[in-house]
Amino acid sequence: MKRAAAALVLLLLxxxxxxxxxxxxxxxxxxxxxxxxxxxxxxxxxVESELTQARSMILVAWFGIRxxxxxxxxxxxxxxxxxxxAGSYVDExxxxxxxxxxxxxxxxxxxxxxxxxxxxxxFAVGLPLAQHGPSATLARxxxxxxxxxxxxxxxxxxxxxxxxxFTLSARGQLARPGSRWRVDAAxxxxxxxxxxxxxxxxxxxxxxxxxxPHAEIGGALALARWVSVELSSHVAVHAPAPVAPVxxxxxxxxxxxxIEPRVTFALTPRLELVTSYTAAIAGPLRDxxxxxxxxxxxxx
Amino acid sequence: xxxxxxxxxxxxxxxxxDYFMVCPPADEAAxxxxxxxxSQTGLDGDxxxxxxxxxxxxxxxxxxxxxxxxxxxxxxxTRDMDDWQFPIGTRVWxxxxxxxxxxxxxxxxxxxxxxxxxxxxxxADGADAVATPTGYVDAGGTTHxxxxxxxxxxxxxxxxxxxxxxSAVQLxxxxxxxxxxxxxxxxxxxxxxxxxxxxxxxxGDDTERAALGYLHANCGHCHNQVRPSSDCFDPRNDLDxxxxxGRLDAPAxxxxxxxxxxxxxxPGEPGPVFSKLIDRAGSRTIFYRMPPLGAEEVDQAxxxxxxxxxxxxx
Numbered sequence: 001m002k003r004a005a006a007a008l009v010l011l012l013l014x015x016x017x018x019x020x021x022x023x024x025x026x027x028x029x030x031x032x033x034x035x036x037x038x039x040x041x042x043x044x045x046x047v048e049s050e051l052t053q054a055r056s057m058i059l060v061a062w063f064g065i066r067x068x069x070x071x072x073x074x075x076x077x078x079x080x081x082x083x084x085x086a087g088s089y090v091d092e093x094x095x096x097x098x099x100x101x102x103x104x105x106x107x108x109x110x111x112x113x114x115x116x117x118x119x120x121x122x123f124a125v126g127l128p129l130a131q132h133g134p135s136a137t138l139a140r141x142x143x144x145x146x147x148x149x150x151x152x153x154x155x156x157x158x159x160x161x162x163x164x165x166f167t168l169s170a171r172g173q174l175a176r177p178g179s180r181w182r183v184d185a186a187x188x189x190x191x192x193x194x195x196x197x198x199x200x201x202x203x204x205x206x207x208x209x210x211x212x213p214h215a216e217i218g219g220a221l222a223l224a225r226w227v228s229v230e231l232s233s234h235v236a237v238h239a240p241a242p243v244a245p246v247x248x249x250x251x252x253x254x255x256x257x258x259i260e261p262r263v264t265f266a267l268t269p270r271l272e273l274v275t276s277y278t279a280a281i282a283g284p285l286r287d288x289x290x291x292x293x294x295x296x297x298x299x300x
Numbered sequence: 301x302x303x304x305x306x307x308x309x310x311x312x313x314x315x316x317x318d319y320f321m322v323c324p325p326a327d328e329a330a331x332x333x334x335x336x337x338x339s340q341t342g343l344d345g346d347x348x349x350x351x352x353x354x355x356x357x358x359x360x361x362x363x364x365x366x367x368x369x370x371x372x373x374x375x376x377x378t379r380d381m382d383d384w385q386f387p388i389g390t391r392v393w394x395x396x397x398x399x400x401x402x403x404x405x406x407x408x409x410x411x412x413x414x415x416x417x418x419x420x421x422x423x424a425d426g427a428d429a430v431a432t433p434t435g436y437v438d439a440g441g442t443t444h445x446x447x448x449x450x451x452x453x454x455x456x457x458x459x460x461x462x463x464x465x466x467s468a469v470q471l472x473x474x475x476x477x478x479x480x481x482x483x484x485x486x487x488x489x490x491x492x493x494x495x496x497x498x499x500x501x502x503x504g505d506d507t508e509r510a511a512l513g514y515l516h517a518n519c520g521h522c523h524n525q526v527r528p529s530s531d532c533f534d535p536r537n538d539l540d541x542x543x544x545x546g547r548l549d550a551p552a553x554x555x556x557x558x559x560x561x562x563x564x565x566x567p568g569e570p571g572p573v574f575s576k577l578i579d580r581a582g583s584r585t586i587f588y589r590m591p592p593l594g595a596e597e598v599d600q601a602x603x604x605x606x607x608x609x610x611x612x613x614x
Contacts, residue, residue: 043421043436043446050586081322085435086447087593088454088533089322136433137448139325249438 023300024063029274031056033290035080037149038251039142040204044085045247049146053081053089054290056147058158062103064300070103074124076158078147082139092139094131096147096158097165099124108172119172126157126165133199141198149285152258152278153236156212157190160242162198163210166191180222184232187215192242203246210242218260230262233281256283272296321592323532326449330416331433338405338420338429343367343393349480353470354502355513358591358599362396362403362444368466368480370490378493381468381500381545383526384461386410392463396444403440405429408452408463415462417452443596454533454593458521459542469516469543472499495545502543504551511609514602515541515556518591525555533592539564567613575610578603 035054039047057079062072076096081089101124108119131140141161148159157165167190175182192210200206218232238254245252262276274296279289335341342348348369356364370376371389378384390410396403401422408417420429421436435448456462464470468482475481480488483497502509502516520542522533540555547553561567564577572579580590582603 041434043432043434043439046437084323084448084451085437085445086451086454087321088448088451090325090448090450091322092325134325134328136328136331137326137450138434 023298024061025296025298025300026059026061027294027296028059029057029292029294031150031278031290031292033150033278034288035146035149035290036251036285036287037145038245038249038284039145040241040243040245041138041201042203042246044138044142045245045249046251047142047145047149048083049080049150050083053083054146054150054288055079056150056155056159056290058155062101068104068106070105072101072103074099074101074158076147076155078140078143078159080143080146080150082142082146090137090139090142092143094140094143094147095129096144097126097128097130097161097163099126099157099165099167101125101167107170112174114176115174116177117172117174119170122167122169122171124157124165124167124169126163126167128162128164128195130159130161130198132161135199135201138199138201141200149288150290152214152234152280152285152288153212153238153256154188154214154216154234156192156210156236156242160192160210162194162196162200162206163192163242164195166193180228182220183217184220184230185215185217187213189213194242200243205244205246207240207242207244211239212241213237213239226266228264228266230260230264232260232262234258234260251284251286253284256285257281258285270297270299272298320531320533320536321587323450323454326418326433327416330411330414331418331431331449333411333416334407334409334418334431336431338407338422338431341393341407341420342369342391343405345369347372349484350478351466351471351480352475353465353467353517354473355470355517357464357517358595358602359396360444360595360597362398363400364397365395366465367393375490375492376466376485378468378491378495381493381495382542383459384463384467386461386463386466388412390463392466394465398440398442398444401440402426402429403442403444404432404436404446406447406452408456410462415453415456417456418449419446421446445594445596447594451593453530455521457530457532458524458527460526460528464517464521468495468500468545469502469548472501500545500548503548503553507605507609507612508551510605512543512551512554512556514599514605515560516543518599518602522591561613565610565613568611570607570610578606578610581606 032052032055036048057077059075062070064070075098078096079093081091101122103122105120107121110117144159157167169188171186173182194208214236216234220230222228236256258280260278265273274294276292280286348367350367369391374387376384388410392408395405404419404421406419418433421432422429433449436446439446471482482499486494486497523539524542525540540559566574583589
């Protein structure tokens with residue numbers, strides 16, 4: 001199954017070299033920090049990864065197949081260390097669920113006075129390949145939950161094992177042409193359909209369908225042609241969570257609120273280096289923070 | 301400052317892929333050898349011997365009881381009196397209680413090729429305990445954390461014998477009526493090379509014996525120079541707190557004095573500034589505390605003994 005998925009993605013990538021349309025691009029991001037999040041079993045009601053032990057990685061590749069139609073994929077990994085009850089750590093890296101998407105980056109172009117509005121929409125389907133188990137220790141389940149928390153629950157379609165995710169999302173920008181600032185907003189609506197129990201114990205309260213929408217809004221300012229700064233805030237809501245917590249450890253609540261300042265460096269006209277810091281402000285993921293660094297290449 | 305230094309060290313260690321607190325996950329195949337419930341493990345069976353070590357591991361004040369069972373017609377290989385080797389099938393149990401209520405009972409069993417270990421968490425009605433290889437955070441409504449199955453080797457794997465409390469030094473005391481001690485094991489013919497039944501006394505006055513014993517029980521399983529090869533909680537230094545039967549003539553003969561006094565212990569200076577052992581034993585700061593596992597609170601009584609011991613050193 002994994003090989004078939006990898007082959008399909010490679011095929012798409014190779015086909016994209018000669019495709020007409022909106023070019024192609026790729027990006028890689030690694031996030032590292034500390035995460036604490038509610039977990040969904042009786043014995044381990046909270047997962048924790050201290051200092052630099054929480055990590056997530058996402059690779060993205062896309063290419064245009066037609067004007068205004070982009071296809072691509074995301075490949076995530078959860079290489080976090082998981083704190084165990086007595087204080088040791090387990091290094092049980094887990095592959096998360098890859099995702100294929102189709103996107104129209106310019107579904108909407110409009111003007112509001114002297115402001116330009118642009119919005120794109122994306123539809124994605126994930127492959128339920130996230131590693132989980134082993135059932136005795138749930139080490140990989142814990143690793144995935146930590147990486148999911150590190151991302152502020154903004155990518156549950158990638159980090160939730162045992163579900164087939166369908167995600168509809170939209171991303172928009174508001175800016176005055178020629179100015180240095182812009183406002184960004186995004187809305188993601190992942191629907192997570194359970195396909196297997198992901199080695200979870202019998203007392204785990206899995207749901208047939210989980211829904212974890214998240215929204216993000218922020219502003220960006222170009223300080224110079226080669227550097228811009230951004231500040232955004234995001235909220236993610238378990239409505240409902242794909243697996244409900246079994247034991248209350250004081251991290252109840254369905255909504256997570258986070259903040260993310262970001263600095264982007266244009267290394268070349270096509271290559272960007274992005275650095276960011278993300279911190280939980282309120283909700284069950286408090287005590288979670290991370291630093292991220294990424295490279296993004298785009299040719300249009 | 302200390303946390304920042306610890307964090308910086310951790311970051312560097314992580315970047316270099318050299319992080320000593322990372323242990324392998326539990327061996328699922330080994331866990332399959334263990335029953336799902338404590339009542340199925342044979343704890344209530346014939347031949348189970350209660351025992352108590354002379355010096356106990358600090359577990360945030362939990363009350364503990366221990367039992368040993370050897371398969372019939374087997375003996376413990378005691379050719380190395382400091383590192384007993386146990387026959388396949390050997391089982392030991394250790395029960396942890398808070399306020400008189402059992403929270404968990406740990407089982408270690410000798411299997412082909414090594415050991416299998418996990419904890420059994422008691423049900424609310426106290427009828428039985430259920431295998432919990434994931435461990436359990438804040439079990440039984442207390443602050444007691446039950447270790448995950450993969451964490452057992454973090455401490456027990458520091459000695460080839462694996463059973464830290466079943467040893468010549470630890471059983472060299474007069475046991476209670478319903479318990480077995482070294483003399484009892486000798487009398488039952490359970491040791492292949494039986495020592496003198498009077499056992500091996502830890503040298504020194506009361507303070508010295510208490511300090512040496514505490515360090516043996518709480519530190520020696522990691523800090524010793526014959527630990528099996530493993531990256532998991534290998535301190536990678538020269539400290540040795542494991543008491544050896546051949547080095548008990550006087551306190552100064554022990555590996556503790558030979559390796560710790562003058563390095564992490566400044567004689568006559570019981571404060572944390574000069575005696576790093578006091579600093580770390582009195583800390584619960586992440587990545588700095590000693591011992592690093594299994595306790596959330598400082599053992600204040602033991603710390604007082606260690607301070608007095610160091611203060612009285614010349």
